[in-house]
Amino acid sequence: xxxxxxxxxxxxxxxxxxxxxxxxxxxxxxxxxxxxxxxxxxxxxxxxxxxxxxxxxxxxxxxxxxxxxxxxxxxxxxxxxxxxxxxxxxxxxxxxxxxxxxxxxxxxxxxxxxxxxxxxxxxxxxxxxxxxxxxxxxxxxxxxxxxxxxxxxxxxxxxxxxxxxxxxxxxxxxxxxxxxxxxxxxxxxxxxxxxxxxxxxxxxxxxxxxxxxxxxxxxxxxxxxxxxxxxxxxxxxxxxxxxxxxxxxxxxxxxxxxxxxxxxxxxxxxxxxxxxxxxxxxxxxxxxxxxxxxxxxxxxxxxxxxxxxxxxxxxxxxxxxxxxxx
Amino acid sequence: xxxxxxxxxxxxxxxxxxxxxxxxxxxxxxxxxxxxxxxxxxxxxxxxxxxxxxxxxxxxxxxxxxxxxxxxxxxxxxxxxxxxxxxxxxxxxxxxxxxxxxxxxxxxxxxxxxxxxxxxxxxxxxxxxxxxxxxxxxxxxxxxxxxxxxxxxxxxxxxxxxxxxxxxxxxxxxxxxxxxxxxxxxxxxxxxxxxxxxxxxxxxxxxxxxxxxxxxxxxxxxxxxxxxxxxxxxxxxxxxxxxxxxxxxxxxxxxxxxxxxxxxxxxxxxxxxxxxxxxxxxxxxxxxxxxxxx
Amino acid sequence: xxxxxxxxxxxxxxxxxxxxxxxxxxxxxxxxxxxxxxxxxxxxxxxxxxxxxxxxxxxxxxxxxxxxxxxxxxxxxxxxxxxxxxxxxxxxxxxxxxxxxxxxxxxxxxxxxxxxxxxxxxxxxxxxxxxxxxxxxxxxxxxxxxxxxxxxxxxxxxxxxxxxxxxxxxxxxxxxxxxxxxxxxxxxxxxxxxxxxxxxxxxxxxxxxxxxxxxxxxxxxxxxxxxxxxxxxxxxxxxxxxxxxxxxxxxxxxxxxxxxxxxxxxxxxxxxxxxxxxxxxxxxxxxxxxxxxxxxxxxxxxxxxxxxxxxxxxxxxxxxxxxxx
Numbered sequence: 001x002x003x004x005x006x007x008x009x010x011x012x013x014x015x016x017x018x019x020x021x022x023x024x025x026x027x028x029x030x031x032x033x034x035x036x037x038x039x040x041x042x043x044x045x046x047x048x049x050x051x052x053x054x055x056x057x058x059x060x061x062x063x064x065x066x067x068x069x070x071x072x073x074x075x076x077x078x079x080x081x082x083x084x085x086x087x088x089x090x091x092x093x094x095x096x097x098x099x100x101x102x103x104x105x106x107x108x109x110x111x112x113x114x115x116x117x118x119x120x121x122x123x124x125x126x127x128x129x130x131x132x133x134x135x136x137x138x139x140x141x142x143x144x145x146x147x148x149x150x151x152x153x154x155x156x157x158x159x160x161x162x163x164x165x166x167x168x169x170x171x172x173x174x175x176x177x178x179x180x181x182x183x184x185x186x187x188x189x190x191x192x193x194x195x196x197x198x199x200x201x202x203x204x205x206x207x208x209x210x211x212x213x214x215x216x217x218x219x220x221x222x223x224x225x226x227x228x229x230x231x232x233x234x235x236x237x238x239x240x241x242x243x244x245x246x247x248x249x250x251x252x253x254x255x256x257x258x259x260x261x262x263x264x265x266x267x268x269x270x271x272x273x274x275x276x277x278x279x280x281x282x283x284x285x286x287x288x289x290x291x292x293x294x295x296x297x298x299x300x301x302x303x304x305x306x307x308x309x310x311x312x313x314x315x316x317x318x319x320x321x322x323x324x325x326x
Numbered sequence: 327x328x329x330x331x332x333x334x335x336x337x338x339x340x341x342x343x344x345x346x347x348x349x350x351x352x353x354x355x356x357x358x359x360x361x362x363x364x365x366x367x368x369x370x371x372x373x374x375x376x377x378x379x380x381x382x383x384x385x386x387x388x389x390x391x392x393x394x395x396x397x398x399x400x401x402x403x404x405x406x407x408x409x410x411x412x413x414x415x416x417x418x419x420x421x422x423x424x425x426x427x428x429x430x431x432x433x434x435x436x437x438x439x440x441x442x443x444x445x446x447x448x449x450x451x452x453x454x455x456x457x458x459x460x461x462x463x464x465x466x467x468x469x470x471x472x473x474x475x476x477x478x479x480x481x482x483x484x485x486x487x488x489x490x491x492x493x494x495x496x497x498x499x500x501x502x503x504x505x506x507x508x509x510x511x512x513x514x515x516x517x518x519x520x521x522x523x524x525x526x527x528x529x530x531x532x533x534x535x536x537x538x539x540x541x542x543x544x545x546x547x548x549x550x551x552x553x554x555x556x557x558x559x560x561x562x563x564x565x566x567x568x569x570x571x572x573x574x575x576x577x578x579x580x581x582x583x584x585x586x587x588x589x590x591x592x593x594x595x596x597x598x599x600x601x602x603x604x605x606x607x608x609x610x611x612x613x614x615x616x617x618x619x620x
Numbered sequence: 621x622x623x624x625x626x627x628x629x630x631x632x633x634x635x636x637x638x639x640x641x642x643x644x645x646x647x648x649x650x651x652x653x654x655x656x657x658x659x660x661x662x663x664x665x666x667x668x669x670x671x672x673x674x675x676x677x678x679x680x681x682x683x684x685x686x687x688x689x690x691x692x693x694x695x696x697x698x699x700x701x702x703x704x705x706x707x708x709x710x711x712x713x714x715x716x717x718x719x720x721x722x723x724x725x726x727x728x729x730x731x732x733x734x735x736x737x738x739x740x741x742x743x744x745x746x747x748x749x750x751x752x753x754x755x756x757x758x759x760x761x762x763x764x765x766x767x768x769x770x771x772x773x774x775x776x777x778x779x780x781x782x783x784x785x786x787x788x789x790x791x792x793x794x795x796x797x798x799x800x801x802x803x804x805x806x807x808x809x810x811x812x813x814x815x816x817x818x819x820x821x822x823x824x825x826x827x828x829x830x831x832x833x834x835x836x837x838x839x840x841x842x843x844x845x846x847x848x849x850x851x852x853x854x855x856x857x858x859x860x861x862x863x864x865x866x867x868x869x870x871x872x873x874x875x876x877x878x879x880x881x882x883x884x885x886x887x888x889x890x891x892x893x894x895x896x897x898x899x900x901x902x903x904x905x906x907x908x909x910x911x912x913x914x915x916x917x918x919x920x921x922x923x924x925x926x927x928x929x930x931x932x933x934x935x936x937x938x939x940x941x942x943x944x945x
Contacts, residue, residue, distance in 0.1 A: 260839025
């Protein structure tokens, strides 16, 4: 039984709202409210959810861009909470990121070679020759010629820039890369190229991914496990193929039903969900999804369901509660 | 490298062959000319700029009635040769103008970046300092400082730098605030870069644009402020010539029709500021790889 | 035989650079038809010219762009021959348009009620009170709860989904015949998008609206459209009824695009058949058929000559040399 590369347990991040130097009280946005998941080595955890679900904040917590209000993240057995400045820097060798906008991810005034080498030179002192060789190798991984190192980002297209961002993320041979909407800003005909590249890199280098996207088909295609988030909580988490084909939680069902068809004839349960996505400032009581849930029961408004094992996955829904349990 | 994911070499563009004009011809010519004039002032100026013959007061330029070839551009209220004063004045204006603008820039940009990027109490302190400074009327403050420090070229530069750094700090801080949310800055943090490195490598080059444009705008203001200071006796000490001082001095002659006392130094200031603006434009394009392609 | 509601014949729109040195053929010889009450999808990537096409139909092009040829026949009239005043009457009243970013489409300084009423007052000369009450019923029609209260609210007080619905309400206020929607759901969450597309479908049915959907998302087209036109580098490379296009794509680009999109129904982790290369720069497209550098079935002819539109089946055309002997 392989141990997880990253373990998040009961992770919480609350942001105080309306606080100034003089006003301590006020509302709290529970962006992430009790989230637990594992990322296995060489595998992809896909996270889906809509605005306000907390997936971006979760990514920031994993990247140590924010500190959790509560809960823990353990990486390679080491809890992140206990790390000091030097420890965080060491951690940054193992976890890198690729973001959505290829036009904003690269410093427009730096040459590509310098951009790609930056994580490397930050953590190690290598001579020029070694750095250049490594940059050429990384550019090769992503299918760009070594000559690209001398050019500036604006001389490349969106898809190529995203490749540069990926090359940079690989520079220090991280074990985990957080991919936050890596292909949404790219042209449709380029997305497949980049998804294939990411897949190949995972197979060649054994790197894990935390893959966040709103394109359900892309997430389902790339992930081994999918976590579905709603208002700061995970409502369903399990093997990607199963969650995508037979979703159990009513929200997951609505989400996948809302996914656009890939063919005009594809059967669509026109399970159009009513209502708006509630604001994380004032989440509903009990099960957070209950006001919009087509199968809500009386207890859903008062009891919050825990994330409990259900066959091959975990679901937070009273519909699946074991009736013999209290 | 997987063959099917390899990007066809042709897809990666060759280094762009279009170049912007390699040298900013017009501004460099003007500034070069002014520098040459300033350096060779001793040789070029036909007369001593500080001494005048009272019998030769208010002579018009050579092409007007009453002008003489001995004073090509006429004389001022003390009989001093305008041409010679303009030539020597180039020194003062160039030195004071550029130096003050650059020193103010360095100070303002550094504080602006620090305040904008570090935020928190550092930001509060610097911004309150800036606000207070800005609230002081620039000229009055300059006069005060100059009076305290005594009139000399060096002191004027310090005074002007102290007064005008705030313009930079404000604007640059604003830019930094939005810059630090950009994804490439986040990625630099994720890469493990220290805050100082990020400020130096990622923030600074991306605010240079605004800093340069500001500097060219400031040049005109600085030259004019220097003029005011000189006029009030707390600037460049007379009889040393400075265009601003000449402009101020010449005002009294306008009503009497002695136009050359104001128009000529005014033209010189104008050309200097124009050259600075053009140079600033060229520098902006040169330093910004993206604009270079246009 | 009723004539089509909208017919484009050989429409071409060019952008000229400031010095006239570079001409970009944003829309190149486009011919399309749309029947009343039907939905046409225009699919393309960045640089394909789809948004320019929409702006051309509305004659809302920026100053650097010019329509250089062709006809736009709307209800029998050639829109290119209309004066600016006549076009103002047509826009909003007979042809309406909704854009991608609802926040940019709504004026932050006016209430929602004011903005919907404006359309009614300008085009139909309705009185303030009449326009206000009609605006309220429009809010109801677009399924916004508590419409009376919402009328007095400002755009920033609402969510993205609601704003997009308000934009929709403004668009249908004067009962136009044609609604052009340019990427209307790109900024919306999935479940909100589903609600919105459902709403558009219902509005279409209730008002007998024809729609043009401009998008890069084949899924939207599959869900909403009766016919689709695929654009590449300013030209329509394939057009036809929706099922024909999805079942028998006749242009290599269409085929490759359909294959490269991941599907929920596929088994996971297989490699996606990807298209090599990248979309062309509209100001410097490849010679001949613009797709030839990326085409898996390229012929020599493709590199030098641009193929004409060929009919491959009923109402189904494709611009490809593979279909010409």
